[in-house]
Amino acid sequence: MTPCFPKNRPNVAGVVQVMPNGxxxxxxxxxxxxxxxxxxxxxxxxxxxARARRNSWPRQVAxxxxxxxxxxxxxxxxxxxxxxxxxxVMHACENVVKRCAASQDLKIDFDRIVTSLTGVTHAxxxxxxxxxxxxxSVRTGAAx
Numbered sequence: 001m002t003p004c005f006p007k008n009r010p011n012v013a014g015v016v017q018v019m020p021n022g023x024x025x026x027x028x029x030x031x032x033x034x035x036x037x038x039x040x041x042x043x044x045x046x047x048x049x050a051r052a053r054r055n056s057w058p059r060q061v062a063x064x065x066x067x068x069x070x071x072x073x074x075x076x077x078x079x080x081x082x083x084x085x086x087x088x089v090m091h092a093c094e095n096v097v098k099r100c101a102a103s104q105d106l107k108i109d110f111d112r113i114v115t116s117l118t119g120v121t122h123a124x125x126x127x128x129x130x131x132x133x134x135x136x137s138v139r140t141g142a143a144x
Contacts, residue, residue, distance in 0.1 A: 026069050028080045031117060035062040038113050047082040057099075060092035061110060065117065067093050 032046050039058040046059050059081060066077050067089065074086035081089075100107040 026066065026117065028066060028072075031062050031065055031069075032080075034117055035065070035113060038109070038116075047080075049082065060096050061113065063089050063092040064096035064110075065114060069114075069117070 035041075035058050036043065036046060039054075041055065041058055045055045046062060048055065050056070063077055063081060066072055066080070067074070072080075074089045077089045078084040078086050096110065100110050
């Protein structure tokens with residue numbers, strides 16, 4: 001939802017209110033931990049050299065989430081996963097999109113991981129107009 005109000009605006013008393021933008025930075029270690037826990041992997045499995053599907057798919061999911069949800073460059077993401085090349089990260093992102101489109105189960109898994117990260121990383125605020133013409137901030141996407 002695109003906000004139709006400025007982020008920083010004076011309130012009635014003239015004090016500037018800063019509205020949260022809901023985009024707190026994801027931490028790489030958090031993404032790796034959530035993906036590891038979801039797929040039942042050990043700490044070194046995501047960053048290690050193993051190419052088995054058991055390790056590569058969760059690694060690709062983590063790379064795709066970081067690419068989608070952060071401003072990290074491809075080489076920066078690759079460095080966080082055992083010094084992999086930027087083209088490996090590109091391939092991972094493309095592969096996640098392709099496989100999620102082909103398999104509903106993989107799409108559900110991906111969405112569950114992203115949802116669990118969303119609850120951990122930020123809460124979004126939206127402005128709603130009340131019956132009396134006033135606006136209130138309503139928090140959505142908060143961790144439960």
